[in-house]
Amino acid sequence: MAKARGASLVELRSLYERRLGEFRRVAAAIVGRRDAAEDVVQEAFVRAVRARESFAGDGPLDAWVWRIVLNAARDSRARASRAVDAEAPIETPTDLSDGRREVVRAAVEQLPERQRLVLFLRYYADLDYRSIAETLSISDGTVAATLNAAHARLRQLLTEVTL
Amino acid sequence: MNKPSSVAETLDLLVEPFDNNGNWDQILRRAGIASPQVRSQVRLPRLIALAAVVFCMLAAAAFATGLIEPELLSTGEDPELPVVTPAPKLSDPPTQSRPAPAPNLGSPEMPAAKAITAADPTLRSILDGRTYVITEAVPWVNRTIDHQVQIVGADLTLSLSEPLSTRTPLPAAAFTGSGEPYRKIKVYAAIEDATALTVLVDLRTAELVTIRPDKAAKVTELPGNTHDPEGVGK
Numbered sequence: 511m512a513k514a515r516g517a518s519l520v521e522l523r524s525l526y527e528r529r530l531g532e533f534r535r536v537a538a539a540i541v542g543r544r545d546a547a548e549d550v551v552q553e554a555f556v557r558a559v560r561a562r563e564s565f566a567g568d569g570p571l572d573a574w575v576w577r578i579v580l581n582a583a584r585d586s587r588a589r590a591s592r593a594v595d596a597e598a599p600i601e602t603p604t605d606l607s608d609g610r611r612e613v614v615r616a617a618v619e620q621l622p623e624r625q626r627l628v629l630f631l632r633y634y635a636d637l638d639y640r641s642i643a644e645t646l647s648i649s650d651g652t653v654a655a656t657l658n659a660a661h662a663r664l665r666q667l668l669t670e671v672t673l
Numbered sequence: 674m675n676k677p678s679s680v681a682e683t684l685d686l687l688v689e690p691f692d693n694n695g696n697w698d699q700i701l702r703r704a705g706i707a708s709p710q711v712r713s714q715v716r717l718p719r720l721i722a723l724a725a726v727v728f729c730m731l732a733a734a735a736f737a738t739g740l741i742e743p744e745l746l747s748t749g750e751d752p753e754l755p756v757v758t759p760a761p762k763l764s765d766p767p768t769q770s771r772p773a774p775a776p777n778l779g780s781p782e783m784p785a786a787k788a789i790t791a792a793d794p795t796l797r798s799i800l801d802g803r804t805y806v807i808t809e810a811v812p813w814v815n816r817t818i819d820h821q822v823q824i825v826g827a828d829l830t831l832s833l834s835e836p837l838s839t840r841t842p843l844p845a846a847a848f849t850g851s852g853e854p855y856r857k858i859k860v861y862a863a864i865e866d867a868t869a870l871t872v873l874v875d876l877r878t879a880e881l882v883t884i885r886p887d888k889a890a891k892v893t894e895l896p897g898n899t900h901d902p903e904g905v906g907k
Contacts, residue, residue, distance in 0.1 A: 519706070519868060520806050520832040523697050534691035539684075547691060552700055559704035563836050563866065614687045633684045661680055668683065 515567025517574070522562060525575055526555055533579050535634040540583035540626070541590060542615065554582035573644035576635070580627065580645070617667035625660035628653060706889050778812050778827055786810070786827035786874040793881040796872065799841055805831035805870070813873055826875040826882070837867040840895060843884050846873065857882065861895040 526533075530551065537554075538547035558578050565574050618626060624646070631637045631645060639653045646653075778786070787807065790796065809830035815823050840863045846855040867890035873883040886892055 516835050516868075518806075518832050518834060519701075520808055526695060526697055526700070527693065530693045530695045531691040535688050538691070539688045544688065552696070552703070555700045556703045559700060559706065562868075611686055614683055618684075618687060629680070629684065633681050634688065664680060664683065 514564055517558070517562040517565040517571050519559065519562070521571055522555065522558055522575070525572060529572075529635070532635040533576075536630045537579060537583040537586075539618075539630045539634055540580065541587045542619075543590065546586055546590070550583050550586045551579060553586075554579040557582065569644050570641070573641060576631070576637075576641075576645040613668070617664055620667055621660055621663055624648075625656055625663065628656045629660045629664075632657060778810050778824070782812070782824055782827060782876060783810060785876055785879070786829060789874050789876075789879050789881055790829060790831070790872055793872075795844055796870075796881060796884060799837070799839060799843075799870075799884065800833070801837075801839070803837060804834040808832045808869070813875075825877065826873060829872050829874065830887075831870045831872060833868055833870065837870070837886070837890075838865045839863075842897075844881065845883050845885075855882070861897045863893040863895055865891040865893075 533551045533554070534547035537550040538544045541547070541550060554575070555578075558575050561578075565571060618629070621629070627646060628642055631642045637645065639650045639657075642653045643650045648656075790807075807829050811828045812824050813826040813828045815825045840861075842859040842861050845858050845860045847858050864886045867886035869887035869889075871883075871885045871887065872881055874880070875882045
């Protein structure tokens with residue numbers, strides 16, 4: 511069995527400091543709450559630091575960390591969803607920009623999860639197709655097709671709303 | 674409602690950019706690892722204390738087995754263990770009674786410390802092909818009786834490319850307080866999962882004096898610890 515390469519604290523810290531804003535942005539998009547982003551990314555990096563020796567090294571460290579961030583964000587989203595089910599708070603838009611944001615949020619929420627993740631990684635993290643493919647363990651071609659489908663579906667949803 | 678002109682603008686509306694200001698030390702604390710800042714504040718006192726404990730432990734063992742005469746251990750006064758002292762904080766306000774601040778490691782100290790570390794055969798053997806990055810470097814200083822601070826060497830943290838597990842004698846320093854700066858000893862230990870090593874480099878003798886695993890590593894003392902009679906620090 512091949513020995514895990516492991517990730518050093520130096521590598522993880524460098525990645526954290528270089529891409530923290532992007533990790534937070536993607537996390538906020540997945541959870542649906544901006545104020546959750548910091549906790550999600552911190553939790554993800556705590557997991558990464560604890561598990562650093564299990565990093566196999568058969569792919570980029572960035573992709574390994576992105577997967578951890580995505581999983582932490584999904585966990586947070588699931589917890590938030592359960593809390594909302596229990597308390598059922600209803601927020602109403604307070605101004606025009608909030609209204610637009612809610613329209614976009616509703617449209618994005620209607621996309622399949624893979625399309626959402628590809629969109630977020632492409633636009634919020636500025637990852638190229640190869641990096642997205644490595645992060646989501648899919649092929650480059652699947653990334654391209656998923657992104658095209660997400661664009662088309664998002665335009666359609668927003669057009670329907672704003673007509 | 675004005676429509677955004679692109680998918681990117683649409684998504685910008687949903688989540689605006691974040692800054693890059695984070696708290697890495699908090700992550701390390703939550704992961705159970707001491708942060709570099711915390712370690713740097715306690716590094717030398719802790720190192721001295723640990724070395725003193727190791728020395729006392731080994732001295733007691735040697736005394737029990739008759740390797741050391743009792744009178745050799747008795748100085749008749751309180752031990753002055755920290756011949757090596759931590760650098761004062763540069764942020765402290767200067768006062769007349771306060772010692773002079775320690776100089777920073779620069780040229781030629783830092784290149785020399787790096788070179789001595791890189792060439793040390795014991796360290797190379799322990800690393801067994803691993804590479805390292807120096808993630809922290811603080812001066813190892815000696816304070817003279819008139820409060821002058823002199824650089825003795827460098828205290829370096831080496832972050833390793835791969836975790837290290839080994840059973841090997843580690844060079845260590847025992848601070849005896851008997852007039853010698855320190856005594857070189859060997860500590861036999863089993864190390865598991867060290868991701869960083871701390872080394873003390875004596876720039877006066879151009880030697881790597883101690884090698885210690887980071888706090889996160891599991892260290893078990895092995896039988897066979899004895900004094901190294903050679904190489905008393907100058």
